[in-house]
Amino acid sequence: MSESGRPLAAQIALVTGASRGIGRAVAVELARRGAHVGINYRSNAELAQACLAEIEADGGSGELCPFDVSDVDAPADAIGAFAKSHGRLDVLVNNAGITIDGLLLRYKEDDWQKTLEVNLGGAFRCSRAAARPMARKRYGRIVNLSSVVASMGNAGQAAYAATKAGLEGMTKALSRELASREVTVNAVAPGFIDTEMTAQLPDEARAAYLAMIPLGRLGRAEEVASAVAFLCSPESSYVTGHVLAVNGGLYT
Ligand code: NAD
Numbered sequence: 001m002s003e004s005g006r007p008l009a010a011q012i013a014l015v016t017g018a019s020r021g022i023g024r025a026v027a028v029e030l031a032r033r034g035a036h037v038g039i040n041y042r043s044n045a046e047l048a049q050a051c052l053a054e055i056e057a058d059g060g061s062g063e064l065c066p067f068d069v070s071d072v073d074a075p076a077d078a079i080g081a082f083a084k085s086h087g088r089l090d091v092l093v094n095n096a097g098i099t100i101d102g103l104l105l106r107y108k109e110d111d112w113q114k115t116l117e118v119n120l121g122g123a124f125r126c127s128r129a130a131a132r133p134m135a136r137k138r139y140g141r142i143v144n145l146s147s148v149v150a151s152m153g154n155a156g157q158a159a160y161a162a163t164k165a166g167l168e169g170m171t172k173a174l175s176r177e178l179a180s181r182e183v184t185v186n187a188v189a190p191g192f193i194d195t196e197m198t199a200q201l202p203d204e205a206r207a208a209y210l211a212m213i214p215l216g217r218l219g220r221a222e223e224v225a226s227a228v229a230f231l232c233s234p235e236s237s238y239v240t241g242h243v244l245a246v247n248g249g250l251y252t
Contacts, residue, residue, distance in 0.1 A: 006034030007233045012086045014038035014079060016069050016126060017096030019047035021195035022145065022228075025221035026093050027051055029229045031060030035091060038065035038082050042096070069096045069122030070114070079129035088137050091232045092130040094123035094144045094167075099160040099197060112159050119163035124170065127185075131178060140183035141232045144171050145224075146243060148191045152251040164189075168243050175241030184240035186231045191247025194218040214249030 008030060018027040019041040028051065031037045037055065039062055041048040048064050055062045065082055067074040083089035098118045100111040123144055134140025149157050150164035168187055175185040192198055192209050198218065201209075210216065227246045230236055245252065 007235065008091070008229075009034035011035045011090040012038075012083070012088050013091035013093070013232065014040060014065060014082060014089065014126075014130070015093040015095055016040040016122065017042075019044050019051055021197060022190065022193060022221045022224050023093070023095035024051045025225035026095060026228045027062065028054055028058070028060075029222070029225040030091065030093075030232060031055040031062055032058060033229055033233070034060075035232075036086065037062035039063065040065045040067060040069070040078075040096065042066070042068045069094075069126055070117040072125070075122070075125040076129040079126060080132075083130070083133035089130055089133040090137075090139060091141045092126060092134075092143070093228060093232065094126055094142070096122055097145060097163075097197075099157065101156045101160070101200075103156055104158055107159065115159040115163055119160070120166045120170070123167055127170075127174060131174075131183065134183045135178065135181040138182045140178070140181070141236070142174065142178075142183065142185045143228050143231045144168075144185070144187040145228075146171075146187040146189040148189055148245065148247045148251050150189060150243075171243065172241045179240060184231075184236065186236070186239060186241065187243045188224060188227050188231065189243050189245050189247065190219060190224045191245070191250040192218045193221055193224055195221055209250075212250055213247075217248065219246060219248055 013030045013035040015027045017023040018039040067078040147164040149161040171187040
């Protein structure tokens with residue numbers, strides 16, 4: 001524990017897609033634990049500003065960090081500048097993600113490409129940009145937001161599930177690659193969490209999922225955030241290459 005008593009005091013963290021949902025809850029939790037948090041967003045500045053206001057009202061600190069994770073150059077430029085301005089980067093949470101659902105035979109090429117570029121390409125490029133400052137300081141925590149469907153599968157989510165399974169493979173590969181620099185790389189695989197992403201689910205699908213979840217309810221974004229925060233902390237120093245399920249028992 002640091003001098004101030006907060007586990008992430010004086011640490012610099014960046015959370016992608018932090019203007020709402022799980023990303024926002026992660027940003028708020030990391031700030032509550034003492035980190036200065038870069039709040040990445042792509043287009044909704046107003047929501048990102050509201051996240052920052054919530055952090056500041058709670059006595060924490062952060063800043064807005066707008067860029068599109070699916071852009072080829074923007075993540076390197078923005079993360080490089082963010083790390084440089086603070087002299088370090090301790091934590092990266094690759095949370096930004098999209099789901100474009102559809103059955104295989106009707107699935108559009110463009111939707112396949114978009115899903116790959118955001119979910120997989122975004123995490124790859126942000127990790128590449130973060131690895132340099134982390135390796136330099138010989139300390140880092142990278143946490144990727146996967147999903148239960150990476151291992152369970154889900155009809156109508158072939159593209160989304162493929163990206164999340166890919167993300168888990170990438171987590172394991174990078175954990176081996178960056179271990180010698182004391183950079184850990186882990187993933188959290190949420191089940192069905194009550195956010196705008198799952199608000200799109202039709203009522204019948206929602207009822208069917210609920211029936212499959214032993215805890216009998218959807219999860220809350222804060223319940224994912226506390227698992228992510230553990231993997232972002234110095235306390236998780238001997239955990240790397242792990243995928244932590246946060247799914248109410250839906251799939252083990
Ligand atoms: P959400 O749709 O509420 O939030 C996703 C965030 O990512 C949004 O703020 C969005 O603007 C941002 N984003 C999307 N594309 C971006 C881009 N190109 N650049 C920067 N930001 C971008 O979703 P959520 O439910 O909060 O999900 C967060 C993460 O958790 C996602 O990776 C998702 O796949 C994963 N997940 C969610 C659930 C769930 O049940 N909600 C379950 C499993 C995994």
